[in-house]
Amino acid sequence: MLVTDLDGTLLEGEREERRRFYAWLASRRxxxxxxxxxxxxxxxIAEVLEQDEPTGLHPPHLVIGDVGCTVACGRSLEPLPLALEPIEARWQGLQERLEPxxxxxxxxTLQPRATNRRLAYLVDVEVFDRGLIARLEAAGADCVLSGDRYFDVLPPGVNKGSTLLALLEWLELDGRQVVTAGDSLNDLAMFETGLAGVMVGNAEPDLVAALPRLPMVYRARAQGCAGIAEGLAHFGYGHLLP
Known part of the structure:
Protein backbone atom coordinates (compact mmCIF):
# COMPACT_ATOMS: atom_id res chain seq x y z
CA MET A 1 0.00 0.00 0.00
CA LEU A 2 1.31 3.43 -0.99
CA VAL A 3 -0.28 6.29 0.96
CA THR A 4 0.48 9.73 -0.49
CA ASP A 5 -0.35 13.27 0.46
CA LEU A 6 -1.38 15.40 -2.53
CA ASP A 7 -0.24 19.03 -2.39
CA GLY A 8 3.52 19.26 -2.11
CA THR A 9 3.90 15.48 -2.51
CA LEU A 10 2.07 13.58 -5.25
CA LEU A 11 1.22 16.82 -7.07
CA GLU A 12 4.73 18.24 -6.74
CA GLY A 13 7.57 17.93 -9.23
CA GLU A 14 8.40 18.55 -12.84
CA ARG A 15 5.58 17.72 -15.23
CA GLU A 16 7.51 14.88 -16.87
CA GLU A 17 8.46 13.41 -13.49
CA ARG A 18 4.81 13.41 -12.46
CA ARG A 19 3.69 11.95 -15.78
CA ARG A 20 6.22 9.12 -15.41
CA PHE A 21 5.26 8.36 -11.81
CA TYR A 22 1.54 8.45 -12.54
CA ALA A 23 2.04 6.07 -15.47
CA TRP A 24 3.91 3.72 -13.14
CA LEU A 25 1.07 3.83 -10.60
CA ALA A 26 -1.44 3.02 -13.35
CA SER A 27 0.67 0.11 -14.61
CA ARG A 28 0.96 -1.35 -11.08
CA ARG A 29 -2.65 -0.92 -10.08
CA ILE A 45 -10.07 15.95 -4.79
CA ALA A 46 -12.50 15.52 -7.70
CA GLU A 47 -11.22 18.79 -9.17
CA VAL A 48 -7.60 17.66 -8.79
CA LEU A 49 -8.29 14.45 -10.68
CA GLU A 50 -10.00 16.37 -13.45
CA GLN A 51 -7.29 19.04 -13.71
CA ASP A 52 -4.42 16.55 -13.65
CA GLU A 53 -5.95 14.23 -16.24
CA PRO A 54 -3.48 15.47 -18.92
CA THR A 55 -0.57 14.24 -16.77
CA GLY A 56 -2.21 10.84 -16.35
CA LEU A 57 -3.18 10.95 -12.67
CA HIS A 58 -5.70 8.17 -12.09
CA PRO A 59 -8.11 7.85 -9.18
CA PRO A 60 -6.61 5.97 -6.22
CA HIS A 61 -8.15 2.88 -4.72
CA LEU A 62 -9.14 4.73 -1.54
CA VAL A 63 -9.15 8.26 -0.16
CA ILE A 64 -8.45 9.59 3.31
CA GLY A 65 -9.62 13.20 3.09
CA ASP A 66 -10.27 16.17 5.38
CA VAL A 67 -7.03 15.50 7.34
CA GLY A 68 -8.28 12.04 8.34
CA CYS A 69 -11.95 12.89 8.91
CA THR A 70 -13.26 11.34 5.67
CA VAL A 71 -12.77 7.90 4.08
CA ALA A 72 -14.07 7.26 0.58
CA CYS A 73 -13.85 5.03 -2.47
CA GLY A 74 -11.16 6.40 -4.75
CA ARG A 75 -13.00 5.95 -8.04
CA SER A 76 -16.48 7.13 -7.07
CA LEU A 77 -15.43 9.36 -4.15
CA GLU A 78 -18.44 8.03 -2.27
CA PRO A 79 -17.89 8.07 1.53
CA LEU A 80 -17.58 4.68 3.25
CA PRO A 81 -20.09 4.73 6.13
CA LEU A 82 -18.55 1.93 8.19
CA ALA A 83 -15.19 3.68 8.25
CA LEU A 84 -16.79 7.03 9.10
CA GLU A 85 -19.01 5.97 12.00
CA PRO A 86 -16.27 6.15 14.69
CA ILE A 87 -15.16 9.57 13.42
CA GLU A 88 -18.74 10.88 13.37
CA ALA A 89 -19.17 9.75 16.96
CA ARG A 90 -16.13 11.75 18.09
CA TRP A 91 -17.33 14.89 16.24
CA GLN A 92 -20.90 14.70 17.53
CA GLY A 93 -21.73 17.89 19.46
CA LEU A 94 -18.14 19.13 19.39
CA GLN A 95 -18.61 21.83 16.75
CA GLU A 96 -21.24 23.57 18.86
CA ARG A 97 -18.82 23.75 21.82
CA LEU A 98 -15.95 25.04 19.69
CA GLU A 99 -17.63 27.73 17.61
CA PRO A 100 -17.92 30.30 20.45
CA THR A 109 -10.73 32.74 7.72
CA LEU A 110 -13.06 29.80 7.31
CA GLN A 111 -12.18 27.92 4.15
CA PRO A 112 -14.88 28.43 1.52
CA ARG A 113 -15.38 24.76 0.73
CA ALA A 114 -17.64 22.64 2.87
CA THR A 115 -15.74 20.16 4.99
CA ASN A 116 -16.95 17.23 7.05
CA ARG A 117 -16.29 16.39 10.70
CA ARG A 118 -13.77 19.24 11.10
CA LEU A 119 -13.42 23.02 10.92
CA ALA A 120 -10.92 24.19 8.31
CA TYR A 121 -9.41 27.66 8.22
CA LEU A 122 -6.87 29.68 6.31
CA VAL A 123 -4.55 31.30 8.85
CA ASP A 124 -2.51 34.50 8.97
CA VAL A 125 0.24 33.49 11.38
CA GLU A 126 1.30 37.11 11.88
CA VAL A 127 -1.85 37.88 13.89
CA PHE A 128 -3.05 34.41 14.91
CA ASP A 129 -3.35 33.87 18.67
CA ARG A 130 -1.52 30.59 19.25
CA GLY A 131 -2.99 30.41 22.73
CA LEU A 132 -6.26 29.52 21.03
CA ILE A 133 -4.88 26.05 20.34
CA ALA A 134 -4.66 25.21 24.04
CA ARG A 135 -8.20 26.52 24.63
CA LEU A 136 -9.60 24.42 21.80
CA GLU A 137 -7.75 21.32 23.00
CA ALA A 138 -9.10 21.90 26.52
CA ALA A 139 -12.59 21.93 24.98
CA GLY A 140 -11.95 18.49 23.46
CA ALA A 141 -10.59 19.12 19.97
CA ASP A 142 -7.28 18.36 18.27
CA CYS A 143 -5.61 21.09 16.21
CA VAL A 144 -3.11 21.07 13.35
CA LEU A 145 -1.36 24.18 12.01
CA SER A 146 0.45 23.28 8.79
CA GLY A 147 2.46 25.17 6.24
CA ASP A 148 1.86 28.41 8.16
CA ARG A 149 -1.27 28.55 6.02
CA TYR A 150 -3.84 25.99 7.15
CA PHE A 151 -5.45 25.51 10.55
CA ASP A 152 -7.61 22.44 11.12
CA VAL A 153 -9.77 21.74 14.16
CA LEU A 154 -10.40 18.00 14.36
CA PRO A 155 -12.28 15.49 16.49
CA PRO A 156 -10.13 14.18 19.37
CA GLY A 157 -7.73 11.44 18.30
CA VAL A 158 -8.59 11.77 14.61
CA ASN A 159 -5.86 12.56 12.09
CA LYS A 160 -4.25 11.08 8.99
CA GLY A 161 -2.35 8.54 11.07
CA SER A 162 -5.22 7.27 13.21
CA THR A 163 -7.51 6.91 10.20
CA LEU A 164 -4.83 5.07 8.25
CA LEU A 165 -4.28 2.59 11.09
CA ALA A 166 -8.03 2.03 11.37
CA LEU A 167 -8.19 1.46 7.61
CA LEU A 168 -5.41 -1.11 7.77
CA GLU A 169 -7.25 -2.95 10.52
CA TRP A 170 -10.52 -2.76 8.59
CA LEU A 171 -8.86 -4.16 5.45
CA GLU A 172 -6.79 -6.68 7.46
CA LEU A 173 -3.57 -5.49 5.78
CA ASP A 174 -0.03 -5.94 7.07
CA GLY A 175 1.49 -2.62 8.07
CA ARG A 176 4.92 -3.89 7.07
CA GLN A 177 3.86 -3.54 3.43
CA VAL A 178 2.81 0.11 3.73
CA VAL A 179 4.79 3.19 2.68
CA THR A 180 3.50 6.68 3.45
CA ALA A 181 4.69 9.94 1.89
CA GLY A 182 4.17 13.58 2.81
CA ASP A 183 5.60 17.07 3.12
CA SER A 184 3.68 19.08 5.76
CA LEU A 185 2.81 19.02 9.44
CA ASN A 186 -0.56 17.41 8.83
CA ASP A 187 1.46 14.40 7.59
CA LEU A 188 3.31 14.11 10.90
CA ALA A 189 0.60 11.87 12.36
CA MET A 190 1.16 9.39 9.50
CA PHE A 191 4.88 9.35 10.20
CA GLU A 192 4.25 8.82 13.93
CA THR A 193 2.41 5.54 13.27
CA GLY A 194 5.70 3.64 12.94
CA LEU A 195 4.89 2.71 9.35
CA ALA A 196 7.56 3.30 6.72
CA GLY A 197 7.48 6.91 5.62
CA VAL A 198 9.01 9.14 2.96
CA MET A 199 9.52 12.81 3.80
CA VAL A 200 9.97 14.40 0.39
CA GLY A 201 12.78 16.86 -0.28
CA ASN A 202 10.53 19.93 -0.24
CA ALA A 203 9.06 19.15 3.21
CA GLU A 204 8.26 22.16 5.39
CA PRO A 205 10.91 23.02 8.02
CA ASP A 206 8.71 22.21 11.03
CA LEU A 207 8.17 18.69 9.69
CA VAL A 208 11.88 18.24 8.99
CA ALA A 209 12.57 19.27 12.60
CA ALA A 210 10.62 16.20 13.78
CA LEU A 211 12.79 13.80 11.75
CA PRO A 212 15.14 12.77 14.62
CA ARG A 213 12.23 11.15 16.47
CA LEU A 214 10.86 9.35 13.40
CA PRO A 215 13.12 6.33 12.92
CA MET A 216 10.97 4.76 10.20
CA VAL A 217 10.94 7.88 8.03
CA TYR A 218 13.34 8.34 5.12
CA ARG A 219 14.27 11.91 4.17
CA ALA A 220 14.36 12.02 0.37
CA ARG A 221 16.60 14.41 -1.50
CA ALA A 222 14.26 14.72 -4.47
CA GLN A 223 11.02 16.68 -4.35
CA GLY A 224 7.46 15.54 -4.89
CA CYS A 225 6.92 12.46 -7.07
CA ALA A 226 10.65 11.93 -7.55
CA GLY A 227 11.05 11.92 -3.78
CA ILE A 228 8.32 9.29 -3.40
CA ALA A 229 10.09 7.08 -5.95
CA GLU A 230 13.42 7.61 -4.16
CA GLY A 231 11.82 6.55 -0.89
CA LEU A 232 10.21 3.46 -2.41
CA ALA A 233 13.64 2.37 -3.65
CA HIS A 234 15.07 2.99 -0.17
CA PHE A 235 12.46 0.70 1.39
CA GLY A 236 13.20 -2.13 -1.04
CA TYR A 237 10.60 -1.55 -3.74
CA GLY A 238 13.04 -0.40 -6.39
CA HIS A 239 12.42 -3.56 -8.42
CA LEU A 240 8.85 -2.40 -9.00
CA LEU A 241 9.85 1.01 -10.31
CA PRO A 242 10.44 1.72 -14.02
Whole structure:
Protein backbone atom coordinates (compact mmCIF):
# COMPACT_ATOMS: atom_id res chain seq x y z
CA MET A 1 0.00 0.00 0.00
CA LEU A 2 1.31 3.43 -0.99
CA VAL A 3 -0.28 6.29 0.96
CA THR A 4 0.48 9.73 -0.49
CA ASP A 5 -0.35 13.27 0.46
CA LEU A 6 -1.38 15.40 -2.53
CA ASP A 7 -0.24 19.03 -2.39
CA GLY A 8 3.52 19.26 -2.11
CA THR A 9 3.90 15.48 -2.51
CA LEU A 10 2.07 13.58 -5.25
CA LEU A 11 1.22 16.82 -7.07
CA GLU A 12 4.73 18.24 -6.74
CA GLY A 13 7.57 17.93 -9.23
CA GLU A 14 8.40 18.55 -12.84
CA ARG A 15 5.58 17.72 -15.23
CA GLU A 16 7.51 14.88 -16.87
CA GLU A 17 8.46 13.41 -13.49
CA ARG A 18 4.81 13.41 -12.46
CA ARG A 19 3.69 11.95 -15.78
CA ARG A 20 6.22 9.12 -15.41
CA PHE A 21 5.26 8.36 -11.81
CA TYR A 22 1.54 8.45 -12.54
CA ALA A 23 2.04 6.07 -15.47
CA TRP A 24 3.91 3.72 -13.14
CA LEU A 25 1.07 3.83 -10.60
CA ALA A 26 -1.44 3.02 -13.35
CA SER A 27 0.67 0.11 -14.61
CA ARG A 28 0.96 -1.35 -11.08
CA ARG A 29 -2.65 -0.92 -10.08
CA UNK A 30 -3.06 -4.64 -9.44
CA UNK A 31 0.06 -4.72 -7.24
CA UNK A 32 0.09 -1.36 -5.47
CA UNK A 33 -2.94 -0.29 -3.43
CA UNK A 34 -2.84 3.51 -3.72
CA UNK A 35 -4.42 5.78 -1.11
CA UNK A 36 -4.67 9.56 -1.20
CA UNK A 37 -4.21 11.02 2.29
CA UNK A 38 -4.93 14.72 2.11
CA UNK A 39 -6.40 17.76 3.79
CA UNK A 40 -8.58 18.34 0.75
CA UNK A 41 -12.32 17.69 0.74
CA UNK A 42 -13.85 15.16 -1.65
CA UNK A 43 -15.07 17.99 -3.89
CA UNK A 44 -11.56 19.40 -4.09
CA ILE A 45 -10.07 15.95 -4.79
CA ALA A 46 -12.50 15.52 -7.70
CA GLU A 47 -11.22 18.79 -9.17
CA VAL A 48 -7.60 17.66 -8.79
CA LEU A 49 -8.29 14.45 -10.68
CA GLU A 50 -10.00 16.37 -13.45
CA GLN A 51 -7.29 19.04 -13.71
CA ASP A 52 -4.42 16.55 -13.65
CA GLU A 53 -5.95 14.23 -16.24
CA PRO A 54 -3.48 15.47 -18.92
CA THR A 55 -0.57 14.24 -16.77
CA GLY A 56 -2.21 10.84 -16.35
CA LEU A 57 -3.18 10.95 -12.67
CA HIS A 58 -5.70 8.17 -12.09
CA PRO A 59 -8.11 7.85 -9.18
CA PRO A 60 -6.61 5.97 -6.22
CA HIS A 61 -8.15 2.88 -4.72
CA LEU A 62 -9.14 4.73 -1.54
CA VAL A 63 -9.15 8.26 -0.16
CA ILE A 64 -8.45 9.59 3.31
CA GLY A 65 -9.62 13.20 3.09
CA ASP A 66 -10.27 16.17 5.38
CA VAL A 67 -7.03 15.50 7.34
CA GLY A 68 -8.28 12.04 8.34
CA CYS A 69 -11.95 12.89 8.91
CA THR A 70 -13.26 11.34 5.67
CA VAL A 71 -12.77 7.90 4.08
CA ALA A 72 -14.07 7.26 0.58
CA CYS A 73 -13.85 5.03 -2.47
CA GLY A 74 -11.16 6.40 -4.75
CA ARG A 75 -13.00 5.95 -8.04
CA SER A 76 -16.48 7.13 -7.07
CA LEU A 77 -15.43 9.36 -4.15
CA GLU A 78 -18.44 8.03 -2.27
CA PRO A 79 -17.89 8.07 1.53
CA LEU A 80 -17.58 4.68 3.25
CA PRO A 81 -20.09 4.73 6.13
CA LEU A 82 -18.55 1.93 8.19
CA ALA A 83 -15.19 3.68 8.25
CA LEU A 84 -16.79 7.03 9.10
CA GLU A 85 -19.01 5.97 12.00
CA PRO A 86 -16.27 6.15 14.69
CA ILE A 87 -15.16 9.57 13.42
CA GLU A 88 -18.74 10.88 13.37
CA ALA A 89 -19.17 9.75 16.96
CA ARG A 90 -16.13 11.75 18.09
CA TRP A 91 -17.33 14.89 16.24
CA GLN A 92 -20.90 14.70 17.53
CA GLY A 93 -21.73 17.89 19.46
CA LEU A 94 -18.14 19.13 19.39
CA GLN A 95 -18.61 21.83 16.75
CA GLU A 96 -21.24 23.57 18.86
CA ARG A 97 -18.82 23.75 21.82
CA LEU A 98 -15.95 25.04 19.69
CA GLU A 99 -17.63 27.73 17.61
CA PRO A 100 -17.92 30.30 20.45
CA UNK A 101 -14.15 29.99 21.02
CA UNK A 102 -13.40 30.48 17.33
CA UNK A 103 -15.79 33.30 16.60
CA UNK A 104 -14.01 36.55 15.77
CA UNK A 105 -10.53 35.16 16.27
CA UNK A 106 -7.87 37.25 14.46
CA UNK A 107 -6.02 35.65 11.58
CA UNK A 108 -8.60 32.93 10.87
CA THR A 109 -10.73 32.74 7.72
CA LEU A 110 -13.06 29.80 7.31
CA GLN A 111 -12.18 27.92 4.15
CA PRO A 112 -14.88 28.43 1.52
CA ARG A 113 -15.38 24.76 0.73
CA ALA A 114 -17.64 22.64 2.87
CA THR A 115 -15.74 20.16 4.99
CA ASN A 116 -16.95 17.23 7.05
CA ARG A 117 -16.29 16.39 10.70
CA ARG A 118 -13.77 19.24 11.10
CA LEU A 119 -13.42 23.02 10.92
CA ALA A 120 -10.92 24.19 8.31
CA TYR A 121 -9.41 27.66 8.22
CA LEU A 122 -6.87 29.68 6.31
CA VAL A 123 -4.55 31.30 8.85
CA ASP A 124 -2.51 34.50 8.97
CA VAL A 125 0.24 33.49 11.38
CA GLU A 126 1.30 37.11 11.88
CA VAL A 127 -1.85 37.88 13.89
CA PHE A 128 -3.05 34.41 14.91
CA ASP A 129 -3.35 33.87 18.67
CA ARG A 130 -1.52 30.59 19.25
CA GLY A 131 -2.99 30.41 22.73
CA LEU A 132 -6.26 29.52 21.03
CA ILE A 133 -4.88 26.05 20.34
CA ALA A 134 -4.66 25.21 24.04
CA ARG A 135 -8.20 26.52 24.63
CA LEU A 136 -9.60 24.42 21.80
CA GLU A 137 -7.75 21.32 23.00
CA ALA A 138 -9.10 21.90 26.52
CA ALA A 139 -12.59 21.93 24.98
CA GLY A 140 -11.95 18.49 23.46
CA ALA A 141 -10.59 19.12 19.97
CA ASP A 142 -7.28 18.36 18.27
CA CYS A 143 -5.61 21.09 16.21
CA VAL A 144 -3.11 21.07 13.35
CA LEU A 145 -1.36 24.18 12.01
CA SER A 146 0.45 23.28 8.79
CA GLY A 147 2.46 25.17 6.24
CA ASP A 148 1.86 28.41 8.16
CA ARG A 149 -1.27 28.55 6.02
CA TYR A 150 -3.84 25.99 7.15
CA PHE A 151 -5.45 25.51 10.55
CA ASP A 152 -7.61 22.44 11.12
CA VAL A 153 -9.77 21.74 14.16
CA LEU A 154 -10.40 18.00 14.36
CA PRO A 155 -12.28 15.49 16.49
CA PRO A 156 -10.13 14.18 19.37
CA GLY A 157 -7.73 11.44 18.30
CA VAL A 158 -8.59 11.77 14.61
CA ASN A 159 -5.86 12.56 12.09
CA LYS A 160 -4.25 11.08 8.99
CA GLY A 161 -2.35 8.54 11.07
CA SER A 162 -5.22 7.27 13.21
CA THR A 163 -7.51 6.91 10.20
CA LEU A 164 -4.83 5.07 8.25
CA LEU A 165 -4.28 2.59 11.09
CA ALA A 166 -8.03 2.03 11.37
CA LEU A 167 -8.19 1.46 7.61
CA LEU A 168 -5.41 -1.11 7.77
CA GLU A 169 -7.25 -2.95 10.52
CA TRP A 170 -10.52 -2.76 8.59
CA LEU A 171 -8.86 -4.16 5.45
CA GLU A 172 -6.79 -6.68 7.46
CA LEU A 173 -3.57 -5.49 5.78
CA ASP A 174 -0.03 -5.94 7.07
CA GLY A 175 1.49 -2.62 8.07
CA ARG A 176 4.92 -3.89 7.07
CA GLN A 177 3.86 -3.54 3.43
CA VAL A 178 2.81 0.11 3.73
CA VAL A 179 4.79 3.19 2.68
CA THR A 180 3.50 6.68 3.45
CA ALA A 181 4.69 9.94 1.89
CA GLY A 182 4.17 13.58 2.81
CA ASP A 183 5.60 17.07 3.12
CA SER A 184 3.68 19.08 5.76
CA LEU A 185 2.81 19.02 9.44
CA ASN A 186 -0.56 17.41 8.83
CA ASP A 187 1.46 14.40 7.59
CA LEU A 188 3.31 14.11 10.90
CA ALA A 189 0.60 11.87 12.36
CA MET A 190 1.16 9.39 9.50
CA PHE A 191 4.88 9.35 10.20
CA GLU A 192 4.25 8.82 13.93
CA THR A 193 2.41 5.54 13.27
CA GLY A 194 5.70 3.64 12.94
CA LEU A 195 4.89 2.71 9.35
CA ALA A 196 7.56 3.30 6.72
CA GLY A 197 7.48 6.91 5.62
CA VAL A 198 9.01 9.14 2.96
CA MET A 199 9.52 12.81 3.80
CA VAL A 200 9.97 14.40 0.39
CA GLY A 201 12.78 16.86 -0.28
CA ASN A 202 10.53 19.93 -0.24
CA ALA A 203 9.06 19.15 3.21
CA GLU A 204 8.26 22.16 5.39
CA PRO A 205 10.91 23.02 8.02
CA ASP A 206 8.71 22.21 11.03
CA LEU A 207 8.17 18.69 9.69
CA VAL A 208 11.88 18.24 8.99
CA ALA A 209 12.57 19.27 12.60
CA ALA A 210 10.62 16.20 13.78
CA LEU A 211 12.79 13.80 11.75
CA PRO A 212 15.14 12.77 14.62
CA ARG A 213 12.23 11.15 16.47
CA LEU A 214 10.86 9.35 13.40
CA PRO A 215 13.12 6.33 12.92
CA MET A 216 10.97 4.76 10.20
CA VAL A 217 10.94 7.88 8.03
CA TYR A 218 13.34 8.34 5.12
CA ARG A 219 14.27 11.91 4.17
CA ALA A 220 14.36 12.02 0.37
CA ARG A 221 16.60 14.41 -1.50
CA ALA A 222 14.26 14.72 -4.47
CA GLN A 223 11.02 16.68 -4.35
CA GLY A 224 7.46 15.54 -4.89
CA CYS A 225 6.92 12.46 -7.07
CA ALA A 226 10.65 11.93 -7.55
CA GLY A 227 11.05 11.92 -3.78
CA ILE A 228 8.32 9.29 -3.40
CA ALA A 229 10.09 7.08 -5.95
CA GLU A 230 13.42 7.61 -4.16
CA GLY A 231 11.82 6.55 -0.89
CA LEU A 232 10.21 3.46 -2.41
CA ALA A 233 13.64 2.37 -3.65
CA HIS A 234 15.07 2.99 -0.17
CA PHE A 235 12.46 0.70 1.39
CA GLY A 236 13.20 -2.13 -1.04
CA TYR A 237 10.60 -1.55 -3.74
CA GLY A 238 13.04 -0.40 -6.39
CA HIS A 239 12.42 -3.56 -8.42
CA LEU A 240 8.85 -2.40 -9.00
CA LEU A 241 9.85 1.01 -10.31
CA PRO A 242 10.44 1.72 -14.02
Missing amino acids: DQVLHVFSTGRSLES LLQGQPGL
